């Protein structure tokens with residue numbers, strides 16, 4: 197009998213449980229689901245939530261999901277702080293748990309560029325980590341006219357387009373162009389996204405670093421011209437990318453991104469140490485935003501990858517030989533990503 201423990205109730209965790217339900221049917225395995233919150237946030241619906249009124253659709257309660265799907269799993273709300281893969285022991289704020297197989301699905305958290313500001317105005321600066329952050333943005337926007345979005349990736353772009361219907365939006369980007377990481381080698385597509393923002397009257401500032409927030413003004417430096425200027429800002433939203441969100445694993449920390457948790461083709465986890473060495477984690481899998489895929493440069497951090505990882509790993513943990521295991525095989529085209537983004541919002 198196995199004791200399978202899953203940490204994290206995000207999209208990857210939900211997809212894992214959904215797939216496991218059928219695979220574990222006539223088996224005697226004990227399944228424990230741990231997460232620091234008892235609900236999942238559909239992060240990709242953030243624009244509907246902030247701009248429109250679709251409150252009921254953005255979260256899914258874990259216990260409702262377990263009941264509806266009739267999954268034989270025990271759920272415990274706890275924030276995990278430490279994993280010891282030698283002892284096969286997990287330590288949370290509320291208790292200790294043992295496992296024979298572990299799946300880490302603790303997701304990602306927003307990167308926070310450093311901006312100087314007084315403690316009293318910090319609440320006007322928000323990054324998207326949980327449902328409560330979406331709620332805070334929605335609340336803050338009630339008193340704001342001017343919104344600044346820091347980071348012109350897909351999230352910054354989408355948010356700018358949506359918020360520009362009601363607010364004066366400024367988009368600050370450190371790089372030389374918008375959507376550079378997603379549309380690398382595609383200058384025409386980047387030009388089109390720029391045109392869309394121009395039509396929406398979004399003020400775009402590239403090669404710009406946000407430095408200080410004071411009296412509803414965000415002071416910035418243009419890195420090319422060295423010019424200093426400010427943009428009006430009642431609310432500031434960080435959309436400057438995400439990084440792995442992980443507890444301490446075998447003494448390794450991940451906050452500074454020197455150590456990295458990576459999964460292979462089968463979802464099996466290993467740590468790439470700061471000095472490049474590998475530590476294989478026996479009986480540990482990683483799925484979703486919690487892990488890089490195959491190598492350090494490949495951090496998919498997308499719902500598509502979370503879904504693929506959840507389903508594949510659920511299948512793989514019951515297989516002993518490599519020949520029966522499924523591969524993640526994740527390399528979607530730009531077209532597939534775009535289509536998924538649209539369908540996901542319907």
Ligand SMILES: Cc1cc2nc3c(=O)[nH]c(=O)nc-3n(C[C@H](O)[C@H](O)[C@H](O)COP(=O)(O)OP(=O)(O)OC[C@H]3O[C@@H](n4cnc5c(N)ncnc54)[C@H](O)[C@@H]3O)c2cc1C
Pocket residue numbers: 203204205206207208209230231232233235236237238239240241242274275276277301302303304324351441442443483484485486497498499500501502536537540
């Ligand atoms: C605004 C926004 C828009 C997006 N739009 C899209 C899109 O259009 N298309 C797309 O493919 N992707 C999109 N994404 C990305 C997508 O939402 C994520 O890739 C996906 O949700 C990742 O799922 P996950 O389960 O890996 O992580 P998460 O959803 O982050 O879930 C992690 C879970 O782990 C729990 N947890 C964290 N730490 C601990 C701990 N220490 N102990 C216990 N539990 C813990 C959390 O409570 C949470 O339940 C978007 C993201 C954002 C923020």
